Amino acid sequence: MLGVDEIEIVVAHQERATLRVGDVFLKVDTDQTRTDVEVAAMALAPVPTPEVLWRKPPVLALAALPGTALGRLGEPSAASPAAWAAAGAAARALHDAPLPPWPGPCLDDLASALDAECSWLLTHEVLPRDLITRNRRIAEDALRPWTPVFTHGDLQVAHVFVDGDEISGVIDWSEAGRGDALFDLAVLTLGYEERLADVAAGYGSDADVDMDVIRAWWSLRSLTAVRWLVEHGFDPSAPGCEVDVLRARMRGT
Template identity: 75%
Template sequence: MTTGRSPRDEVKVVVAHSERATLRVGDVFLKVDADQARIDVEVETMALVPVPTPEILWRRPPVLALAAVPGTTLGRLGEPSTASPAAWAAAGAAIRRLHDAPLPPRPGRAGRTVDELVAELDSECEWLVANGVLPADLVTRNRQVAEAALRPWTPAFTHGDLQIAHVFLDGDEITGIIDWSEAGRGDALFDLATFTLGQEPHLRHLIAGYGTDADVDLDVIRAWWSLRSLLGVRWLIEHGFDPFTPGCEVDVLRSRM
């Protein structure tokens, strides 16, 4: 039996958990967020950044409607990216334009202070070991690696959640960067680390586009891989995601051993 409905009529759940959800209906994305402040940040940020962003179609709290961005992403966490070195370099150049932009008015996710990070990191490491989620030696080793990220940094305009699935390209041209709710002043190397999490072979291509004249410390990027993964495991588990999926956070932590 046929319903006569086309794929454009279908509602697809892109991501959903207790904090927010994103749905796709045809060429429209509907972002539903109980925290109005996150939507405010997203709308304000997209008006400021010097890179392509989705078109805002309408906004009726708690829903933000965005037009789909053309092109395809560089890949997804947990899957090796098949994008070309030129595509990774183009992404690096776009990220550099963002980081060089005038600073936004507020700190973002990448702007947590060293003291805040240390307190959060120590708490998460203790939880991971006490609950038998990860072996103590794995947590201890990655806590040591993460130490390099706990240093003073010069604020930049950061995305705050720059996963490879959030950057779209058509060929080697950036067509859009999505999901700006965590944006603000922060550590530029946090963005670079988030973008290359689980994609270490492509780091050199990204940096080639980002610019070797920038202050890019590869040890700090690797430290952020450990730090971000340690901080993310509990949240992922509690929100219905699996950090043990091959290529994801736990594999990133194991690769530091």
């Protein structure tokens, strides 16, 4: 920590903030339940995770990971096909691990969230009606029974770090729990459909990667994220982000 020239604000909104101070990340969270889940999940996960340096609620201190993020939503990924395949292999290792002792989202809650968010989008005319209704129809294919596995719950590209072609660590485990394996794969490839083949190759079985369900999760994830993003100061309409993901479904791609 000596000789630190500046503090970097990684992300900050009303609920959480993450600061980087030298080689240490300080996570401040108003909900200690999320931090409890994060610490417990990292201890159980069979993939590389940041070292927990100390915890003094509401602050969690984590060591920085080597390498760089697999990508940033809305930006091209510079990672190699091998690195994307390694991300798929890491997801497979996690999904094959014993279930965590706490539950995950249930179908009824997900269906209610989809109803509520689509209603809000329509009422506030945030997106065109046909864009919402088309994607909602697609999203409903994700709402089917699944065999629960140990999921990260927010396996976006910014949370997967690579060093060359290897996974150096996975961060932000506060949404981890029992869930649908295809949800993790969908979040990982959201906005990067062209990388799905590499992820599937690393995951190890094309039979386990149902493209229709992954497309459904792309739509559901995007529809249910727009309001939160807007209310927390992010732009889901930025190129390559959630609204573009929804538009791609209108083109049938």
